[in-house]
Amino acid sequence: MAPPPFAVRAATEWLSARARWHPLEIAFWLAAFAAIYLLPEQHLILTEIAWLGLFALSLDLILGYAGIISLGHAAFFGFGAYTAALLAKHEIINEPVLALLVSGFAAMALGFVTSFLVLRGSDLTRLMVTLGVALLLRELANRYGWLTGGADGLQGVTIKPVLGMFRFDMFGHTGYIYCLSVLFILFLVARRLVNSPFGLSLLSVKGNPLRASAIGISVDARLVAIYTVAAGYAGIAGALLAQTTAFASLEVFSFDRSADLLLVLIIGGAGYLYGGLIGAVIFKLMQDYLSALTPQYWPFWIGLMLVVIVLVGRDRITSWTAPIRRLAARLDWRAAARRVAAASAERHRP
Amino acid sequence: MLTILFDGIAYGMLLFVLASGLAVTLGLMNFVNLAHGAFAMAGGYVTVVLVNKAGVPFLACLPLAFLASAILGIIMERTLYVHVYKKPHLDQVLFTIGLVFMAVAAVDYVMGSSPVFARIPDALQGRFEVFGIGVGRYRLLIIAICGLLTVGLQFILTRTRFGSRLRAAVDDRRVASGLGINVNRIFAFTFAFGSGLAGLGGALGVEILGLDPSFPLKFMIYFLIVVTVGGTSSITGPFLASLLLGIGDVAGKYYVPTLGSFVIYTIMIVVLIWRPQGLFSRAASR
Amino acid sequence: MTMVLETIGLTKQFGGIVASNNVSLQIAKGARHALIGPNGAGKTTLINLLTGVLRPTGGRILLDGEDIGNLPPHKRVRLGIVRTFQINQLFGDLTPLETIGLAVSERRGQGLDWWRIVGSRPDLVTEAVEILERFHLTDVIDERTAVLPYGKQRLLEIAVAIACRPRVLLLDEPAAGVPEDERHEILAAVAALPDDVSVLLIEHDMDIVFSFADRISVLVNGALFVEGSPEEVASDARVKAVYLGEEAVDA
Numbered sequence: 001m002a003p004p005p006f007a008v009r010a011a012t013e014w015l016s017a018r019a020r021w022h023p024l025e026i027a028f029w030l031a032a033f034a035a036i037y038l039l040p041e042q043h044l045i046l047t048e049i050a051w052l053g054l055f056a057l058s059l060d061l062i063l064g065y066a067g068i069i070s071l072g073h074a075a076f077f078g079f080g081a082y083t084a085a086l087l088a089k090h091e092i093i094n095e096p097v098l099a100l101l102v103s104g105f106a107a108m109a110l111g112f113v114t115s116f117l118v119l120r121g122s123d124l125t126r127l128m129v130t131l132g133v134a135l136l137l138r139e140l141a142n143r144y145g146w147l148t149g150g151a152d153g154l155q156g157v158t159i160k161p162v163l164g165m166f167r168f169d170m171f172g173h174t175g176y177i178y179c180l181s182v183l184f185i186l187f188l189v190a191r192r193l194v195n196s197p198f199g200l201s202l203l204s205v206k207g208n209p210l211r212a213s214a215i216g217i218s219v220d221a222r223l224v225a226i227y228t229v230a231a232g233y234a235g236i237a238g239a240l241l242a243q244t245t246a247f248a249s250l251e252v253f254s255f256d257r258s259a260d261l262l263l264v265l266i267i268g269g270a271g272y273l274y275g276g277l278i279g280a281v282i283f284k285l286m287q288d289y290l291s292a293l294t295p296q297y298w299p300f301w302i303g304l305m306l307v308v309i310v311l312v313g314r315d316r317i318t319s320w321t322a323p324i325r326r327l328a329a330r331l332d333w334r335a336a337a338r339r340v341a342a343a344s345a346e347r348h349r350p
Numbered sequence: 351m352l353t354i355l356f357d358g359i360a361y362g363m364l365l366f367v368l369a370s371g372l373a374v375t376l377g378l379m380n381f382v383n384l385a386h387g388a389f390a391m392a393g394g395y396v397t398v399v400l401v402n403k404a405g406v407p408f409l410a411c412l413p414l415a416f417l418a419s420a421i422l423g424i425i426m427e428r429t430l431y432v433h434v435y436k437k438p439h440l441d442q443v444l445f446t447i448g449l450v451f452m453a454v455a456a457v458d459y460v461m462g463s464s465p466v467f468a469r470i471p472d473a474l475q476g477r478f479e480v481f482g483i484g485v486g487r488y489r490l491l492i493i494a495i496c497g498l499l500t501v502g503l504q505f506i507l508t509r510t511r512f513g514s515r516l517r518a519a520v521d522d523r524r525v526a527s528g529l530g531i532n533v534n535r536i537f538a539f540t541f542a543f544g545s546g547l548a549g550l551g552g553a554l555g556v557e558i559l560g561l562d563p564s565f566p567l568k569f570m571i572y573f574l575i576v577v578t579v580g581g582t583s584s585i586t587g588p589f590l591a592s593l594l595l596g597i598g599d600v601a602g603k604y605y606v607p608t609l610g611s612f613v614i615y616t617i618m619i620v621v622l623i624w625r626p627q628g629l630f631s632r633a634a635s636r
Numbered sequence: 637m638t639m640v641l642e643t644i645g646l647t648k649q650f651g652g653i654v655a656s657n658n659v660s661l662q663i664a665k666g667a668r669h670a671l672i673g674p675n676g677a678g679k680t681t682l683i684n685l686l687t688g689v690l691r692p693t694g695g696r697i698l699l700d701g702e703d704i705g706n707l708p709p710h711k712r713v714r715l716g717i718v719r720t721f722q723i724n725q726l727f728g729d730l731t732p733l734e735t736i737g738l739a740v741s742e743r744r745g746q747g748l749d750w751w752r753i754v755g756s757r758p759d760l761v762t763e764a765v766e767i768l769e770r771f772h773l774t775d776v777i778d779e780r781t782a783v784l785p786y787g788k789q790r791l792l793e794i795a796v797a798i799a800c801r802p803r804v805l806l807l808d809e810p811a812a813g814v815p816e817d818e819r820h821e822i823l824a825a826v827a828a829l830p831d832d833v834s835v836l837l838i839e840h841d842m843d844i845v846f847s848f849a850d851r852i853s854v855l856v857n858g859a860l861f862v863e864g865s866p867e868e869v870a871s872d873a874r875v876k877a878v879y880l881g882e883e884a885v886d887a
């Protein structure tokens with residue numbers, strides 16, 4: 001017996017509720033693009049925020065959506081950074097966007113190969129293995145100094161103009177537009193992904209992997225898939241860093257980078273895609289401010305933030321944003337109208 | 351070659367003393383304490399200050415380093431760590447990373463960022479030959495002290511009532527507490543003891559491993575390797591893992607200097623793929 | 637009578653403990669087959685072996701004559717062996733609609749679709765709503781599973797299994813833990829299962845067993861003890877002896 005059409009319509013509304021564009025989201029991106037014209041002196045830091053946001057977004061994909069804790073996500077970031085820098089330095093690929101894509105794919109390949117390491121084992125094993133991979137890469141980069149420039153970093157990298165037309169300048173104008181555009185496009189793709197049946201299956205795997213396999217989901221395959229994609233995103237973020245600074249050094253693989261990244265994502269909150277972006281903004285602004293105060297001891301403040309956030313409780317911190325979310329819900333009049341329609345449809349059922 | 355073996359054993363035993371506290375913490379409370387190295391660092395710096403500034407003899411500093419770290423451990427445990435026990439692993443990781451960063455920066459501020467040294471007594475310096483093996487006096491002392499500690503630990507664990515309570519609590523916490531064992535007190539004591547051991551290891555290690563504010567971060571991976579490869583359900587597991595790691599690292603750096611630590615990380619990754627619960631532990635039920 | 641699921645000498649040992657001892661069980665097509673036995677008899681272990689969560693130490697499992705012993709759990713689900721769990725295993729943060737929708741989407745092979753928005757396939761949504769209506773879950777259709785009353789969660793547990801369109805459904809104590817006033821819904825759902833689904837029901841409640849089953853197997857200490865029609869098992873003196881102290885077995 002087929003269910004009545006209004007019930008199906010209501011159900012469709014509820015299912016696709018997650019995917020609807022919220023007014024605050026549109027405001028966020030408008031502000032980000034407006035900053036191109038409105039905040040020209042800030043373009044350098046905005047560029048950093050952009051690729052850091054992308055890096056955090058990639059971690060959100062595996063941590064917030066698939067539940068994989070990684071202490072070594074910098075492995076993919078660094079791999080992408082060095083790939084892009086080397087492609088430019090040795091003039092193998094001169095056009096930055098193309099080099100970006102190649103770096104992304106290289107990082108994806110690395111992600112795919114290492115994904116099998118995070119499938120089995122407990123949280124601690126995953127921590128260890130991801131940390132180990134990142135440190136391993138750092139060691140390799142250190143040892144093969146003739147290729148990577150070793151501890152001094154890769155010197156003599158020049159980046160050609162984007163698409164042959166837009167030259168990189170030292171004020172970050174081109175850099176910001178470039179990074180923001182890449183971020184936006186990749187964000188759109190990620191947004192489709194997490195709101196798709198595949199994305200829903202990831203949430204199910206994160207929530208209850210036993211149940212997920214009991215409805216026919218191959219947990220391992222899904223995790224490998226998202227881990228690979230996330231690695232690609234991280235690699236592109238690293239490539240953006242390399243391209244906008246024309247430099248790459250060992251610290252792209254460092255533990256500090258992976259740890260900072262966790263903080264960035266935790267500040268903003270994991271599991272709703274914007275956490276990494278918001279966290280990147282807050283983190284960079286804080287870093288700018290505190291580094292001016294105490295340049296050497298910036299790690300102390302990071303550590304303090306982490307300790308405080310954990311002690312206060314991550315969920316309590318997100319609950320501080322509850323008033324904003326309530327306001328946002330009230331602002332979303334379209335969703336409210338739909339809810340009213342669906343509710344009245346339910347009331348009229350026999 | 352046997353000299354390499356000897357040095358590797360010394361290194362391994364030092365690692366064991368450093369990491370044993372972490373093994374018990376992880377096995378007992380399922381708590382991931384990435385800040386364990388900070389306690390070792392504390393012991394090292396206490397020793398350095400006492401020897402260089404106060405002229406205290408090196409050997410006398412060892413028990414003092416133990417005590418200082420143990421006390422630091424108790425304070426930290428009762429004030430901070432206790433709030434984090436029930437939280438998910440990610441939170442514990444973030445918390446302890448935060449503590450490490452704070453510790454590293456604080457020590458950097460107070461003591462400066464250059465490596466420090468402690469003068470070891472003349473009697474302990476140099477090597478002598480035994481059957482063609484170059485036996486470093488200091489390393490011999492390390493092996494002796496650490497060996498005694500290991501035997502002592504094993505004795506405590508297997509022959510004393512405290513030890514059996516500890517083993518029960520590690521094996522199954524709920525059942526142990528149902529039997530009337532005060533798990534929290536055992537844990538507090540064990541945490542302090544483990545931190546003290548780390549401090550002692552830090553003091554002993556100043557000469558061999560070097561000491562600077564980034565010590566906890568540099569060696570964190572080593573402790574973690576010992577614990578994950580060795581498992582947490584016994585003393586022998588981490589002990590063997592430490593020896594393996596120590597010999598592997600020393601031999602690796604000597605025979606294949608271009609690859610160095612690369613070897614260690616690869617061993618760790620391979621072991622973890624093959625046996626996620628560690629080489630020597632019983633099959634984990636967690 | 638064709639056998640849809642069959643085990644031949646299935647054995648599982650944990651160290652020194654024999655959890656399943658040489659079990660040879662046949663489930664007929666369209667069966668309403670009950671598996672009973674005292675606590676610790678190995679009933680859930682058997683389910684875990686059939687679904688692939690545990691690997692047998694010996695013996696074979698045949699689905700329509702094909703050996704499936706080497707297949708991982710998710711592949712067996714795709715072949716039509718679906719189970720429910722004795723303790724609810726649901727997705728706490730998802731709504732019933734999302735849970736059923738996901739199960740249907742996976743069954744249709746659309747689980748890897750990463751581009752389409754969830755809910756944009758009307759036929760899938762229709763099927764999901766239809767299943768939810770059948771299980772009387774439409775009043776909680778859009779609430780987080782974790783906050784649902786236990787009875788509703790139990791219904792969802794069965795609904796998810798049905799959404800996978802099983803050929804063989806393994807129900808592990810569907811009424812376990814459900815409060816009295818919500819039990820009848822569970823029982824009605826079990827009774828209303830489609831005829832083409834072969835059901836293996838594990839239950840302790842003898843009323844349910846005898847009203848539901850056309851064949852009963854008794855498992856004791858991991859081994860098949862007695863098998864037969866409800867009347868045969870009910871009147872078997874050995875079964876009464878095994879259940880001494882538990883509910884009296886009424887015919």
